[in-house]
Every structure is written in structure tokens, then in C-alpha cells.
Amino acid sequence: MDQKINTAENFFNIPDNSWVVNASAGISVQYGKFIYKIHDQKIIFRGDWAKEVGRK
Secondary structure, three states, X not given: OOOOOOOOOOOOOOOOOOOEEEEEEEXXXXXXXXXXXXXXXXXXXXXXXXHHHOOO
């Protein structure tokens, strides 16, 4: 079938003096005239880093 797969990875360092990190991602899936947007955003506060890394 006509399939398209896109992948991307980004790595970045979080400075030691940062108190909050905002991670977000999104994609729009289109089939004909139908468009569905999938997105999520997570705000991580200092002190919760390990909890978020271990989340499943």
C-alpha cells in the first residue's frame, strides 16, 4: 500500500539551573479530506525527573 513512515529523534542537554522542562510532540495524519491531529505536551518540574524517565 501507499505508506509513509517518518521518524525523528532529538537529544538535548538540560541546564543545571532549569526548574521546568516542557516536552511536546505532534503529527497530523491525513486520509483524503480527513485530517486528524495527534499531539501531547508534558511539563516536568525539577525533582520529578526520575519519575518521568521511568514512566511507561
